[in-house]
Amino acid sequence: MNLRPKLRSPPLSTASSPASPPLLLHNTKSTIPNMPRKSFLKPTLTLACLLSLFALCSFLFYTPLPHYNNNTNTNTKINENNFRTVDGINKKVRIYMYDLPRRFTYGVIENYAAARGGQSVADDALLKYPGNQHSAEWYLFTDLKRPSGERVDSAVIRVMDPEEADLFYVPFFSSLSLVVNPIRPATVNASLDRPVYNDEQTQEALMELLEEQVYWKRNNGWDHVFICQDPNALYKVIDGVKNGVLLVSDFGRLGRDQASLVKDVILPYSHRINTYKGDIGIENRKSLLFFMGNRYRKEGGKIRDLLFQVLENEKGVIIKHGAQSRESRRAASQGMHTSKFCLHPAGDTPSACRLFDAIVSLCVPVIVSDYIELPFEDVIDYRKIAVFVDSNTAVRPGKLVKLLRGVSQERILEFQKELKKVKRYFEYEDPNGTVKEIWHQVSSKLPLIKLMSNRDKRIVMRDLRESDCSCLCSNQSGVHTIL
Numbered sequence: 001m002n003l004r005p006k007l008r009s010p011p012l013s014t015a016s017s018p019a020s021p022p023l024l025l026h027n028t029k030s031t032i033p034n035m036p037r038k039s040f041l042k043p044t045l046t047l048a049c050l051l052s053l054f055a056l057c058s059f060l061f062y063t064p065l066p067h068y069n070n071n072t073n074t075n076t077k078i079n080e081n082n083f084r085t086v087d088g089i090n091k092k093v094r095i096y097m098y099d100l101p102r103r104f105t106y107g108v109i110e111n112y113a114a115a116r117g118g119q120s121v122a123d124d125a126l127l128k129y130p131g132n133q134h135s136a137e138w139y140l141f142t143d144l145k146r147p148s149g150e151r152v153d154s155a156v157i158r159v160m161d162p163e164e165a166d167l168f169y170v171p172f173f174s175s176l177s178l179v180v181n182p183i184r185p186a187t188v189n190a191s192l193d194r195p196v197y198n199d200e201q202t203q204e205a206l207m208e209l210l211e212e213q214v215y216w217k218r219n220n221g222w223d224h225v226f227i228c229q230d231p232n233a234l235y236k237v238i239d240g241v242k243n244g245v246l247l248v249s250d251f252g253r254l255g256r257d258q259a260s261l262v263k264d265v266i267l268p269y270s271h272r273i274n275t276y277k278g279d280i281g282i283e284n285r286k287s288l289l290f291f292m293g294n295r296y297r298k299e300g301g302k303i304r305d306l307l308f309q310v311l312e313n314e315k316g317v318i319i320k321h322g323a324q325s326r327e328s329r330r331a332a333s334q335g336m337h338t339s340k341f342c343l344h345p346a347g348d349t350p351s352a353c354r355l356f357d358a359i360v361s362l363c364v365p366v367i368v369s370d371y372i373e374l375p376f377e378d379v380i381d382y383r384k385i386a387v388f389v390d391s392n393t394a395v396r397p398g399k400l401v402k403l404l405r406g407v408s409q410e411r412i413l414e415f416q417k418e419l420k421k422v423k424r425y426f427e428y429e430d431p432n433g434t435v436k437e438i439w440h441q442v443s444s445k446l447p448l449i450k451l452m453s454n455r456d457k458r459i460v461m462r463d464l465r466e467s468d469c470s471c472l473c474s475n476q477s478g479v480h481t482i483l
Contacts, residue, residue, distance in 0.1 A: 093443035096165035133269040133353040134175035155443040175230035252349025269353035273333040280416035288316035290339035336361035
């Protein structure tokens with residue numbers, strides 16, 4: 001990389017070179033007669049003194065003029081739009097939420113319920129979004145629909161005129177759309193008047209709708225925000241929306257030219273077990289390590305079976321195979337609330353909801369996932385709340401248990417204390433929690449969005465055989481054991 005050359009000041013004159021001529025802006029040799037040195041310095045010093053006195057007076061007595069805004073009700077607008085002030089006024093990011101046809105929002109919920117034998121309702125307000133780990137799309141949608149007065153200290157403000165918007169939010173329930181039809185076909189409530197829901201067709205219809213919008217075309221989609229929290233959400237059209245800000249749980253199913261930490265935002269899953277209401281302490285946490293979840297997974301999640309093999313007979317370790325159900329969640333709550341450490345191995349992709357279950361349980365997460373990305377790392381130092389162990393170390397017989405038994409009680413209490421401080425970031429229903437932080441993360445992408453939009457407009461040719469520099473791979477470094 002070519003570095004910009006440093007600017008160097010000319011060397012200072014020294015007593016050893018008194019004859020060095022002064023630097024002149026113009027050639028004045030023919031117009032300035034030779035003068036004694038004393039007569040040249042006297043007026044110069046006098047002028048310098050006068051200028052210094054003038055500068056001092058200006059500094060002491062100058063009052064800056066007020067900044068006027070041409071809009072009426074200036075004070076009201078400033079109070080409404082300002083978010084943080086650092087060396088001046090920093091306005092909230094203005095976000096416009098598309099008023100999508102019902103099929104992309106409430107219609108997805110309705111189809112999900114109908115596929116499970118639910119009854120149709122006359123009012124969308126009566127529809128209930130199903131509780132699952134990908135419900136961030138519902139929380140963001142309902143947050144933007146709330147009156148601005150209820151969204152205190154949010155980093156974004158919703159605008160109803162797209163011409164005023166900095167960003168455009170596309171509220172398609174992409175994760176729920178993916179699982180509308182149950183895995184077991186026998187449970188699908190299909191009939192002639194209600195065909196089976198088709199997620200791929202819905203994705204394609206969304207893409208067609210967006211491509212007709214002037215605001216999509218204007219900046220090639222860079223200023224659009226999509227939520228696709230399930231690793232497979234929007235898979236059919238991901239190449240069409242990859243310029244936008246993607247709200248994802250990890251990069252497990254996304255290519256290097258589709259997503260990156262630079263332009264996208266990592267979201268936490270919604271925790272599925274009850275938040276621990278007690279205080280820090282280990283007196284009631286008799287188990288050393290706890291895990292309950294699917295033993296057999298695909299891809300990176302194959303490590304789960306290896307961990308079962310080396311841990312299931314270890315003293316003080318509770319490791320159980322269990323699918324999602326109310327009974328399983330109750331057992332998981334009990335186990336996490338009474339254990340010092342909670343195991344978090346990779347699932348089908350690097351992340352899984354059990355990490356966030358552990359955090360709200362004040363159960364120190366033990367993360368065995370070499371390529372995991374974590375939410376909100378600009379405000380959370382995960383080394384203070386979790387133990388990271390690389391996969392090769394974790395599956396060595398006796399190694400993981402020995403490592404955890406070597407952690408002192410004082411260190412466990414320190415972990416718990418930090419967990420209690422940050423757990424609000426993983427509570428979607430907390431007004432000062434997850435949703436607020438997601439919007440903060442989204443708003444921080446605006447300078448990059450403007451950069452990429454302007455860059456796109458001036459590029460006349462690019463070599464499409466190579467990856468664009470707008471997407472950077474984030475999974476280059478290895479994972480080490482950290483305590």
